[in-house]
Amino acid sequence: xxxxxxxxxxxxxxxxxxxxxxxxxxxxxxxxxxxxxxxxxxxxxxxxxxxxxxxxxxxxxxxxxxxxxxxxxxxxxxxxxxxxxxxxxxxxxxxxxxxxxxxxxxxxxxxxxxxxxxxxxxxxxxxxxxxxxxxxxxxxxxxxxxxxxxxxxxxxxxxxxxxxxxxxxxxxxxxxxxxxxxxxxxxxxxxxxxxxxxxxxxxxxxxxxxxxxxxxxxxxxxxxxxxxxxxxxxxx
Numbered sequence: 001x002x003x004x005x006x007x008x009x010x011x012x013x014x015x016x017x018x019x020x021x022x023x024x025x026x027x028x029x030x031x032x033x034x035x036x037x038x039x040x041x042x043x044x045x046x047x048x049x050x051x052x053x054x055x056x057x058x059x060x061x062x063x064x065x066x067x068x069x070x071x072x073x074x075x076x077x078x079x080x081x082x083x084x085x086x087x088x089x090x091x092x093x094x095x096x097x098x099x100x101x102x103x104x105x106x107x108x109x110x111x112x113x114x115x116x117x118x119x120x121x122x123x124x125x126x127x128x129x130x131x132x133x134x135x136x137x138x139x140x141x142x143x144x145x146x147x148x149x150x151x152x153x154x155x156x157x158x159x160x161x162x163x164x165x166x167x168x169x170x171x172x173x174x175x176x177x178x179x180x181x182x183x184x185x186x187x188x189x190x191x192x193x194x195x196x197x198x199x200x201x202x203x204x205x206x207x208x209x210x211x212x213x214x215x216x217x218x219x220x221x222x223x224x225x226x227x228x229x230x231x232x233x234x235x236x
Contacts, residue, residue: 018094018101024068025056025142027088027108027149028079029132030116031166036132036182038146039116041076041125043139047098053139054146055079055127056104065105073109077127078119084165084228085109089148096141104141108149110165133185157183158234161202164223172210172218176203180235188236200231 009015028039040052055077059068066087073079091104118127130136132150137143156162157180166179177193197203204224209217 021100021102022059022065023056023102023104024059024065024072025054025104025106025145026069026073026085027054027106027146028073028077028083029108029110029149029153030113030129031179031182032113032129034178034182036185037129038132038135038149039077039079039127040130040138041127044125048139051139052130052136054142055125056142059105066107069105069107075121075123076125078121078124079111079116079127080119081111081115083109083111083115084162086152086228088145088152091141091145093141104145106145106148108152110153110162112166112168114168154184156228158236159231161223161225161229161231164226167223169226170206170208170220170222172220173197174218176221184236193236196235200233200235202229202231 026039030037030039039055041055043049043051043053055072057068057072057076059065063071066085069085070083073083085107086109088106088108091106094101096102096104118124132146135143135146138146153162163176163179163183166183167176173194176197177188177190180193181188202224203221206220206222208220210220
């Protein structure tokens with residue numbers, strides 16, 4: 001028995017069973033104009049009609065939560081295609097939504113701006129990108145969900161190879177470092193970053209260089225795997 005169970009009400013003293021509803025909400029991040037941005041939509045229904053929120057919606061009968069999250073991205077934000085996504089956290093506070101006890105199964109996702117497009121549809125809710133450093137007030141507890149999502153992605157950048165999801169198939173070390181700096185929100189030492197990253201075996205050089213401009217041609221690289229892989233030691 002769990003500690004404290006003896007104090008729980010039993011029999012006729014128990015409160016009624018909760019009448020629960022489930023939603024899927026998605027923190028979708030990308031890089032645009034040298035800034036980390038999140039996709040927000042404008043709510044078309046009450047409560048908070050007209051306010052900004054993360055793309056989200058109720059989970060249907062017999063629907064998996066992840067399928068609901070991808071459906072929400074497609075229907076409400078017009079986002080489809082290959083988006084890296086993982087479950088973030090389950091938010092269960094009874095007061096988080098004025099419509100009732102609604103539990104949010106939240107997801108966090110990242111995608112290259114080049115691969116992100118917003119398609120119009122009958123249920124699309126005016127999706128747009130907002131810098132994570134200059135956000136308006138969000139509906140419900142979506143500000144808290146976004147905060148969780150940012151922390152998760154920043155941790156994943158340190159302990160996994162998911163930077164691949166924000167980079168083209170071939171890239172320079174300068175491009176790689178800049179993605180890390182934008183996501184983490186701080187500058188990194190060029191020499192130390194390159195030395196450590198190359199020692200991890202996550203990327204390999206290709207027979208291609210990036211030329212142009214005033215600088216000498218830069219060696220290009222690719223990820224050994226474009227699937228999420230945990231590292232044996234942190235990047236930074």
